Amino acid sequence: MxxxxxxxxxxxxxxxxxxxxxxxxxxxxxxxxxxxxxxxxxxxxxxxxxxxxxxxxxxIPKIAKFDQTGLWSWHSIWFSKFGNLVETAKEFVDSSMAGFTVKELEQTLHVEAQHTLLKLFQAKRIYRKKISGLYVYVAFDPTKRKSQIAMRKSSASQFEFDLSYELKALSEELKAAIILFFSLLNEKQRRLYAGLEAFKLGYGGDKKIAQLLGLDVHTVAKGRQDLFTGQIEEQRIRQEGAGRKPVEKKIRKSSKRSKNY
The missing domain is CATH 1.10.10 (Arc Repressor Mutant, subunit A)
Structure with a gap:
């Protein structure tokens, strides 16, 4: 040594x-x-x-157990395999499917991010565009930026109508419907769906959805992060060997009598 x-x-x-x-x-x-x-x-x-x-x-690196987004926390103190906040924010913006608003990135990184995003934008390391009244921060690379903006615009109309709704305003019937639909999903789909609903609620959404669906708040946060950082892995829903068995063509056996002719 x-x-x-x-x-x-x-x-x-x-x-x-x-x-x-x-x-x-x-x-x-x-x-x-x-x-x-x-x-x-x-x-x-x-x-x-x-x-x-x-x-x-x-x-030290061997202690940090980074999740698939590259983050790790200990007692709400956050570390990133990408380095400091500036480099982490840039990595998340560059690799995202539809860019980030300030609020979205703050929910994902669990820290204030407005100053950091402005710093990156002013240094021409990322780009921003106003979409549906909000600044969305996207990659500086023109090709990636075009794809992110297109994805954001296509999804904006889907989210716009209910981004501001509050959980307390939901009727008991709608709450019951959400819980029923949630129960029909597999584990991965539940996490992603919970993350989507939490995103719609905005600040505090993780906690509210976790309470409604009986989930750990970190599970909801992970689902939201997976959705907006493009970390969703495609997996086969049907297990190997499941499904209808292939039909085997039976060969008709000739009778002894037919052999004699």
Missing amino acids: SAKALDSKPIVHLLKANKIATLDELKRALRTRSTMTVFRKLTSIGYLSSYSHRGKYYT
């Missing part, structure tokens, strides 16, 4: 125990007051800083 690795052992032990740590906690672990010393040790082992909470928390 190298001398650098040995010197960094207190940091590794601290992060394995607590998952994340602040700069002051890392200094205490190393028994130093030097910020430069801490970052030298972190760099030697590789590290991640949170994109939430102004980047004040640190961890």
